[in-house]
Amino acid sequence: MRLIPLEVGRIDADLDELIGSPGRRLLPVPAWLIEHPRGTVLFDTGLHRELRTGPARLKGSMRHNSVLLPEGADLTARLEAAGFRASDIDIVIFSHLHFDHCGGTGELPDARLVVQALEWEAAHHPRLVEAAVYNPEDFDLGHDRQVVEGRFDVFGDDRVVCIPTPGHTKGHQALRVALESGRLVLTGDCVYFASMLEHLRMPRLCYNADLQRDSMQRLAQMQAGGCRLLFGHDLEQFESLPAEGLR
Numbered sequence: 192m193r194l195i196p197l198e199v200g201r202i203d204a205d206l207d208e209l210i211g212s213p214g215r216r217l218l219p220v221p222a223w224l225i226e227h228p229r230g231t232v233l234f235d236t237g238l239h240r241e242l243r244t245g246p247a248r249l250k251g252s253m254r255h256n257s258v259l260l261p262e263g264a265d266l267t268a269r270l271e272a273a274g275f276r277a278s279d280i281d282i283v284i285f286s287h288l289h290f291d292h293c294g295g296t297g298e299l300p301d302a303r304l305v306v307q308a309l310e311w312e313a314a315h316h317p318r319l320v321e322a323a324v325y326n327p328e329d330f331d332l333g334h335d336r337q338v339v340e341g342r343f344d345v346f347g348d349d350r351v352v353c354i355p356t357p358g359h360t361k362g363h364q365a366l367r368v369a370l371e372s373g374r375l376v377l378t379g380d381c382v383y384f385a386s387m388l389e390h391l392r393m394p395r396l397c398y399n400a401d402l403q404r405d406s407m408q409r410l411a412q413m414q415a416g417g418c419r420l421l422f423g424h425d426l427e428q429f430e431s432l433p434a435e436g437l438r
């Protein structure tokens with residue numbers, strides 16, 4: 192087993208919009224590659240490659256933030272740099288379906304998608320699509336799809352397990368991965384960066400604050416129990432990870 196962090200763009204974010212504090216912060220947009228003996232998995236797929244030339248496809252939904260996707264940072268380029276082809280990806284697991292977590296999906300035509308039923312449903316809600324909270328053109332592209340409900344053990348061996356962490360969105364999930372070096376959890380947007388969990392700082396953008404608090408507390412407990420957390424948008428932590436991956 193190996194976990195390889197891929198950075199598929201960045202967001203220059205307004206912290207006020209994110210967590211209600213002043214200032215700006217640079218956020219990495221990760222796609223996490225997991226090599227399992229029975230398949231190659233990606234947890235989230237980063238930014239859509241069209242965003243390299245401008246934010247038009249976001250339909251004005253990111254007024255105070257800007258997306259950065261330089262040449263060579265799109266998903267296919269990142270995969271190739273890590274020694275993989277787009278067709279090597281067997282399974283894509285989504286934390287949730289916001290644009291910065293599923294934009295590269297169209298580059299992976301052979302993958303099977305794994306997503307929580309509640310998230311798939313929410314992401315097609317006419318009002319949320321209209322408001323550009325979700326864009327089905329990012330993820331509803333005719334892939335084989337496995338819509339799951341609740342905890343889901345992807346290979347049936349307890350090594351790659353979807354853990355529902357609703358709150359940020361209706362069907363948000365984290366992914367627990369068992370490496371030889373220990374267990375870790377990819378938090379997705381349940382926790383943007385480390386300091387949010389330390390102070391149980393709530394994000395501003397939230398489908399349900401009570402669920403979000405519960406989910407953050409559950410991840411904090413897992414951390415206290417020895418699970419390493421890899422956060423959704425923590426530049427300092429992301430840059431500290433070895434490019435060749437964790438084993």
Ligand SMILES: [Zn+2]
Pocket residue numbers: 287289359380
């Ligand atoms: Zn999100």
